[in-house]
Amino acid sequence: MRDPHHSSRLPGLLLATDFGPRCDRALERTRQLAAEFGAPVEVLTVHEPARAPDDVLPWLDGDDAAGAARAEGAARAEVAREFADAGLQAQPRFAGGPVDAAILQAAAALPGWLVVTGAPRGETLVGALLGSTVERVAHGLAQPLLVVRRRVRAPYRAVLVAVDGGTAARRALRLAARLFPDRRLVAFHVRDGMEPLADEVAMEAELERFVDACGLSPQARAGVALAVGEGGPEAALARYVRANAIDLAVLGVREEPALRRLLVGSRSGHLLQDAACDTLLVPAAMPDGAAGDGA
Numbered sequence: 001m002r003d004p005h006h007s008s009r010l011p012g013l014l015l016a017t018d019f020g021p022r023c024d025r026a027l028e029r030t031r032q033l034a035a036e037f038g039a040p041v042e043v044l045t046v047h048e049p050a051r052a053p054d055d056v057l058p059w060l061d062g063d064d065a066a067g068a069a070r071a072e073g074a075a076r077a078e079v080a081r082e083f084a085d086a087g088l089q090a091q092p093r094f095a096g097g098p099v100d101a102a103i104l105q106a107a108a109a110l111p112g113w114l115v116v117t118g119a120p121r122g123e124t125l126v127g128a129l130l131g132s133t134v135e136r137v138a139h140g141l142a143q144p145l146l147v148v149r150r151r152v153r154a155p156y157r158a159v160l161v162a163v164d165g166g167t168a169a170r171r172a173l174r175l176a177a178r179l180f181p182d183r184r185l186v187a188f189h190v191r192d193g194m195e196p197l198a199d200e201v202a203m204e205a206e207l208e209r210f211v212d213a214c215g216l217s218p219q220a221r222a223g224v225a226l227a228v229g230e231g232g233p234e235a236a237l238a239r240y241v242r243a244n245a246i247d248l249a250v251l252g253v254r255e256e257p258a259l260r261r262l263l264v265g266s267r268s269g270h271l272l273q274d275a276a277c278d279t280l281l282v283p284a285a286m287p288d289g290a291a292g293d294g295a
Helices: 004-009 021-037 065-084 099-108 125-130 133-140 167-179 200-212 218-222 233-243 258-264 267-274
Strands: 013-016 041-047 090-096 114-118 145-148 158-162 184-191 224-230 248-252 278-282
Touching (some): 021 041, 021 065, 021 145, 041 099, 090 099, 114 133, 133 145, 158 167, 167 248, 167 278, 184 200, 200 224
Parallel strands (some): 013 114, 114 145, 158 184, 158 248, 184 224
């Protein structure tokens, strides 16, 4: 029997996929999370006749109504096959391109659901300048986006939350504590050279004050370990992930002007590219209350 407390923590999952090889791991993780949380699944495929396949998510081919109908039929059969084997039911959902707009529209109809997709690869020059599909979606969502890059060997066991003392980090930590209250959680802060010099003890004390102020339940707060890294945030996080067998990195997405993202790139985007584990992006547009209280 499914645990209703689990399903209240994760009301559902929206998987964006074309059922190609790059999306296999996202599909596997969606099945694992759906079984763990007892949550429903919708599987979104996008028919995009006017554009070449996106470099991040290679979407369904076809350039006319008949091609779209054939693609939808194939996707419907694939959904039934993939999820019936796992003892789960999933509802197919279809949309026309552009891809990012289709994902945002589907997600808006499913408030609170976790959106799942595959990791970006081989971004084109144009895509690099304008931001990847995944990053554009992350900045437009009002719910979390899980970017899957690793094979699924087990449920997430070790979860890192990148914290910098801001609202985005607080929202990310609260969501991680709500979704994974019984896992190893690490609040990870990096002194990147822009901060005043401080010894590690003082830095950890400041980090502890931040975590204490995030409003976690006593049980959730007791399960949060603290860690401080040195150097550039992207490199420091990547080193810690590899050295400590982190399965999932949770990142708060800040609101940044489009011009700033174009000129210097968003920090979440760089971390998304460099992290060697799955990444959960918690958007700035998500209501703070939706992150829960970590109970």
